[in-house]
Amino acid sequence: MTIRWYPGHMGKALEKMSEAIRKIDVVIEVLDARLPSSSSNHQLQEIRRNKPCIKVLNKNDLADPIVTKAWVRNFEEESGVHALPLSAKQLSETKQLIKLCQRLAPNRGRPGWPLRAMVFGIPNVGKSTLINTLAGKGLAKVGDKPAITTCAQKIDLHNGIILSDTPGLLWPDMSDQEVAYRLATSGAIGASALDYTCVGLFAAEFMMRRYPQLLEERYKFSEMPETPTALLETIGRRLGCLVSGGGIDIHRAAEAFLRELRAGKIGRVSLEEPGDVADVSEDVILEGESAQV
Numbered sequence: 162m163t164i165r166w167y168p169g170h171m172g173k174a175l176e177k178m179s180e181a182i183r184k185i186d187v188v189i190e191v192l193d194a195r196l197p198s199s200s201s202n203h204q205l206q207e208i209r210r211n212k213p214c215i216k217v218l219n220k221n222d223l224a225d226p227i228v229t230k231a232w233v234r235n236f237e238e239e240s241g242v243h244a245l246p247l248s249a250k251q252l253s254e255t256k257q258l259i260k261l262c263q264r265l266a267p268n269r270g271r272p273g274w275p276l277r278a279m280v281f282g283i284p285n286v287g288k289s290t291l292i293n294t295l296a297g298k299g300l301a302k303v304g305d306k307p308a309i310t311t312c313a314q315k316i317d318l319h320n321g322i323i324l325s326d327t328p329g330l331l332w333p334d335m336s337d338q339e340v341a342y343r344l345a346t347s348g349a350i351g352a353s354a355l356d357y358t359c360v361g362l363f364a365a366e367f368m369m370r371r372y373p374q375l376l377e378e379r380y381k382f383s384e385m386p387e388t389p390t391a392l393l394e395t396i397g398r399r400l401g402c403l404v405s406g407g408g409i410d411i412h413r414a415a416e417a418f419l420r421e422l423r424a425g426k427i428g429r430v431s432l433e434e435p436g437d438v439a440d441v442s443e444d445v446i447l448e449g450e451s452a453q454v
């Protein structure tokens with residue numbers, strides 16, 4: 162059993178969200194398709210009442226399509242949950258989200274009786290990008306720094322749907338180190354939160370185990386390096402991450418490797434599969450005083 166701990170102000174934010182959910186018809190939870198469980202906030206499940214929920218597996222363009230299919234099957238086993246992989250940057254793909262909202266709330270979406278949808282998600286999963294694409298203009302701020310969107314806004318999509326931003330912030334549960342490392346590998350948590358070299362070594366070990374072929378194709382190894390450190394050193398040498406004297410700058414090598422991985426240059430990679438994820442149902446949740454993230 163693990164103990165999850167979250168700050169007191171998060172409890173209040175959840176209360177606010179729970180209240181807001183009363184007045185909406187469809188809950189849209191944006192997840193990162195590369196790590197759908199680690200990028201979720203499990204408390205949302207507790208506060209969403211019986212409202213239909215669409216789990217948007219965003220950044221689908223970066224994720225392993227076979228693993229994403231497994232996630233869709235996994236999520237759709239949950240009652241009232243629909244999973245939709247897409248790329249929030251692609252208008253044509255986000256239109257499927259509109260259609261699904263309309264299907265889930267068929268009685269709404271008329272003049273004076275709009276369909277009210279609310280977008281939830283931890284920082285950096287692509288909420289602002291999704292809202293901007295749907296609204297067709299630069300309304301929500303997009304950026305790499307977590308927590309840029311802080312106040313709720315309502316957007317009339319002019320198709321019978323009113324879209325709202327979350328009235329508060331959702332944070333990932335990072336008490337599990339594996340989760341924290343996956344989030345850091347994806348870029349969802351800032352560089353300062355965890356040491357780059359450690360994150361790079363975690364990512365190198367993962368890629369050697371799960372996607373050795375993609376590494377071979379990208380870096381054209383004559384022989385696969387034997388350890389994660391050797392992998393980073395080899396990549397560092399290729400990418401010119403050197404210190405004076407010709408040695409490898411492992412920190413810069415880790416940074417460069419992570420940059421390539423996050424940008425999808427190594428290929429479409431998923432950082433977790435449904436079977437990898439621990440059951441959180443037995444977790445104990447404690448309230449604390451200050452933020453841990």
Ligand code: G4P
Nearest residue numbers: 219220248249250284285286287288289290302303304305
């Ligand atoms: P947030 O509101 O949930 O915090 O996330 P936000 O939309 O700010 O997006 C975080 C980063 O993820 C942005 O990159 C954004 O472009 C990128 N992103 C969002 N959706 C997708 C997607 O479907 N595919 C891919 N590949 N990337 C996506 P950034 O580098 O911080 O900003 P920018 O330089 O792209 O503007």
